[in-house]
Amino acid sequence: MNSLHELKKIAIVGGGSAGWMSAMILADTLKEKNIEIELLESPIVGVIGVGEGSTPALKRFFDSLQIPESEWMPECNATYKCGITFDGWSTKPGFTSYFHQFASMVDNITQPLFISNVHARLQGMDVNAKPNDYFLTSVLVEKNLAPIPSENFPFTTSYGYHFDATLLGRFLQKKALERGVRFTPCHIEHASLNEHGDIDAVITRDGLRITADLFVDCSGFSSLLIEKTLKTPFVNYTDNLYNDSAIALPTEIGSVIPSQTLSTAMKFGWAWKIPLTNRFGNGYVYSSQFCSSDEAETELREKLGLLDADVSPRHLKMKVGRVEKHWNKNCVAVGLSQGFLEPLEATALYLTQMTIAIFALFLERGDYSEQARAAYNNEINNFFDGHRDYIVAHYKTNSRTDTEFWKVNARNLDRVSESLGRLFEVWLHGKDLSAEIRRQDIERYYPIGSWYALMAGMGIFPEVSTSASDMSSVHAGQGAQMKDFLQRCALNYRDHRTVLEQAAQG
Ligand SMILES: Cc1cc2nc3c(=O)[nH]c(=O)nc-3n(C[C@H](O)[C@H](O)[C@H](O)COP(=O)(O)OP(=O)(O)OC[C@H]3O[C@@H](n4cnc5c(N)ncnc54)[C@H](O)[C@@H]3O)c2cc1C
Structure with missing residues (x-):
């Protein structure tokens, strides 16, 4: 296949x-092209x-396909998500819990003060540098509000969703068949492969041979085409990310539906708590190097008060x-594959x-050259590695000492990528992290506000120093004004459960 015509x-x-x-x-991109x-x-x-x-990108997915929230959210028991609270990742006094916000237009007013206070705190000044106090979505979460403002409030907020994964799959299937x-x-x-090493057909258990010009491997962890057939090498991230197992267990939802995910540090990993309209999804992501599945299950059950409950996780x-290559020959791998x-x-x-979506751009351009594939693979690899670094940063900055899992995670800073190492160095020397993020052009993976929320939220600061110039009263005055401003902004938002119930009624 050398062009879109073929x-x-x-x-x-x-x-x-x-x-x-x-x-x-693909159906949307190729709708004029008569491609099966x-x-x-x-x-x-x-x-x-x-x-x-x-993340907020899922809203862009539905918007671009003209599928309104009122249609898909009730079918998938979906709720709104304003961000994630990280509980117990840091043991530093004052920093044992922090909120990683999704951005809002209001941040244009509040984020500069947050960043300026972080820099002051990095110089040893005694000022408030906790992310929770500077972002509108944090206030929405505190009050269990949905991130949909009243019509007369001119600032929009980014938000993501929580949803039932199986129902989402079924919904997307229905829409794709309609299209x-x-x-x-x-x-x-x-x-089977042809003489150029491209896939020419897949063969079913019943002996059926299904041919195509292009194959998209979405076969999950079995990675049927990209790895098993094309033998594309796999780059594992186990140097710095030790978690390889998970347990999932639902619990009842109460009368309040939070508008955030909760991530709580456990002995050998962390637990998620995700609110849907009909239940909480809970889970424990842990490392099998450090505990057995039975130990992990017991710890999760204890946390959820389900030690003797008759539920099977x-x-x-x-x-x-x-x-190494997401687009190899005539195959593109997407998802867990x-x-x-x-x-x-x-x-x-x-x-x-x-x-x-990026592959669809290449398809539209009709460029299937080796250079196009190399550029595409480089771009997707950068996305993966950029996201990996942000995740690794959570583990490297943890200050827990209760188990070997956490201690080992905080060690080996020399094993992190050059990019992440440089970010840590800049931060620890009290220099301008925003400038470094821009210099490395890594804002595309995680925005500046997210990096500051993580590092400040974990309390990666020097001791407060008496010799640092004392501007704390000025900062405190600005902080109080801003808190008041955010509280007033939040008056434009409504209770999360009420918003979801009204949407479900149409
Ligand atoms: C513990 C955990 C928590 C997660 N939490 C999140 C989260 O909060 N947010 C998020 O964005 N993602 C999360 N993910 C990832 C998310 O679940 C996946 O990215 C998403 O479900 C997409 O999966 P998939 O379609 O690639 O694979 P799957 O859902 O595994 O689908 C694989 C498909 O391939 C088919 N298949 C397999 N073998 C064959 C075969 N031989 N012949 C024909 N068909 C075959 C299967 O029938 C199935 O339809 C999480 C993953 C895990 C493990």
């Missing part, structure tokens, strides 16, 4: 969120069925890293979306 058929292997998201984006899209899914292998939190994607349930045994294994980062910042669907 592209007649795309086969997508796998019908999890990645498969159906890919189907939707067929999705093949095994009736034997299920979808992973976890992954209930998103002309064909669905064939079949279990693929293997694939799901145990999952995770492969953490990425393939291309790689995975532990779900600490709920970025997997975002990476899935970026992978297929």
